[in-house]
Amino acid sequence: MAVVGATGALGSLIVAELTLRGAHLLVVGRDADRLAALGTGVPVVADVGDATAGDAVVAAAHEHLGGLDGLVNAAGVVAFGGLVDTADEVVEELFLTNVIGPLFLLRRVVPLLEESQGFVLQISAVVAERPMPRMVAYSATKAAASAVATALRTELRRSRVDVYDVRPPHTETGLASRPLAGEAPRLPAGKDPAAVARRIVDALAAGEQDLGADSF
Ligand SMILES: NC(=O)c1ccc[n+]([C@@H]2O[C@H](COP(=O)([O-])OP(=O)(O)OC[C@H]3O[C@@H](n4cnc5c(N)ncnc54)[C@H](OP(=O)(O)O)[C@@H]3O)[C@@H](O)[C@H]2O)c1
Numbered sequence: 001m002a003v004v005g006a007t008g009a010l011g012s013l014i015v016a017e018l019t020l021r022g023a024h025l026l027v028v029g030r031d032a033d034r035l036a037a038l039g040t041g042v043p044v045v046a047d048v049g050d051a052t053a054g055d056a057v058v059a060a061a062h063e064h065l066g067g068l069d070g071l072v073n074a075a076g077v078v079a080f081g082g083l084v085d086t087a088d089e090v091v092e093e094l095f096l097t098n099v100i101g102p103l104f105l106l107r108r109v110v111p112l113l114e115e116s117q118g119f120v121l122q123i124s125a126v127v128a129e130r131p132m133p134r135m136v137a138y139s140a141t142k143a144a145a146s147a148v149a150t151a152l153r154t155e156l157r158r159s160r161v162d163v164y165d166v167r168p169p170h171t172e173t174g175l176a177s178r179p180l181a182g183e184a185p186r187l188p189a190g191k192d193p194a195a196v197a198r199r200i201v202d203a204l205a206a207g208e209q210d211l212g213a214d215s216f
Contacts, residue, residue, distance in 0.1 A: 001118075002026040002057050002068060004048060004105065005075030006041065007034040009173030010123065013197030014074055015041060021201065026060050026068075028053070029075075048075045048101035049093075054108025061112055069118040070204075071109050073102055076123065078175055081182030083136040090181045091137045098141035103148065114159040121164035121204060122149050126213035128167050134185060142167075153209060166203060166211040171196045191216055 001018060005011035006027035015027055019040045027041035035043035042064045046053035061068040077097045079090050106120065113120065128146035131139035149165035156163060170176070171191040176184035196216060203211045 001070035001072065002028055002061065003072045003074060004028040005073060006038060007031060008074055009175065009193050010197055011074035012038060013194055014072060014200060017197055017201040024065055026057060026064065028057060048105065049096040051104040053101065054105040057105065058108050058112060067116050068109060068112040069116040071113065072121045074123050077180050078138050079180040079182055080134055080184050082134060086137055086181060093180055094137050094141050099144045102145065113161045117160040119162040119164060121166065124165055124167050126167055126169045129213055162207065162209055164204060164209045166200050167213045168196050168216055169213045
């Protein structure tokens with residue numbers, strides 16, 4: 001399996017949980033030192049916004065795993081603030097990281113997943129179901145990611161590739177304190193990141209492909 005966004009809060013917890021359950025992983029992220037610090041998995045340094053990231057994942061999968069039986073995408077960025085005050089570059093970056101890059105990646109890895117009858121798991125978010133003011137572009141990216149998963153699930157049914165869309169509610173990972181722009185609104189206390197990561201890996205083990213915000 002490959003975990004993209006492996007150095008992130010949810011990504012690293014998912015890596016730990018999958019490792020505990022015996023998975024052999026490619027850990028994909030932007031920083032070689034932080035990937036090495038995970039202490040597990042074969043590191044693949046790649047930026048999701050770069051169309052060649054998928055080529056690097058495919059090459060590493062062939063070299064180290066002899067194929068690929070799953071892809072988890074836990075990479076993502078957020079931004080806050082009114083739409084009028086959100087710079088064009090921020091809107092672009094949100095869509096590049098959360099939607100366009102993942103589509104580039106999927107185009108490249110799906111053939112391997114078809115060979116293994118594997119899976120794709122995309123973390124979208126509660127805002128895909130309930131879009132929020134002052135998160136207009138972020139909500140739109142997550143709704144798009146969710147739409148990709150729903151359509152791809154049907155498209156790949158005959159190939160027996162499962163496509164998971166998980167939409168966690170607000171979780172205390174610190175993501176809201178690292179926005180591309182703007183300031184997070186006051187949010188109620190979020191979920192425990194370890195519990196959310198465990199719930200996601202449990203869903204994967206149970207074949208629960210559509211995991212809405214209320215399931216956490
Ligand atoms: N926390 C929440 O409340 C919440 C709720 C619902 C959904 N989500 C979603 O869950 C996912 C994980 O979020 P998190 O809370 O774990 O936040 P996080 O700790 O900030 O993790 C985000 C990850 O995305 C990676 N990333 C960002 N831009 C990238 C790029 N261009 N190329 C490669 N990697 C990139 C980051 O890489 P670096 O490690 O290199 O920075 C980091 O590993 C995101 O998609 C987020 O939208 C989060």
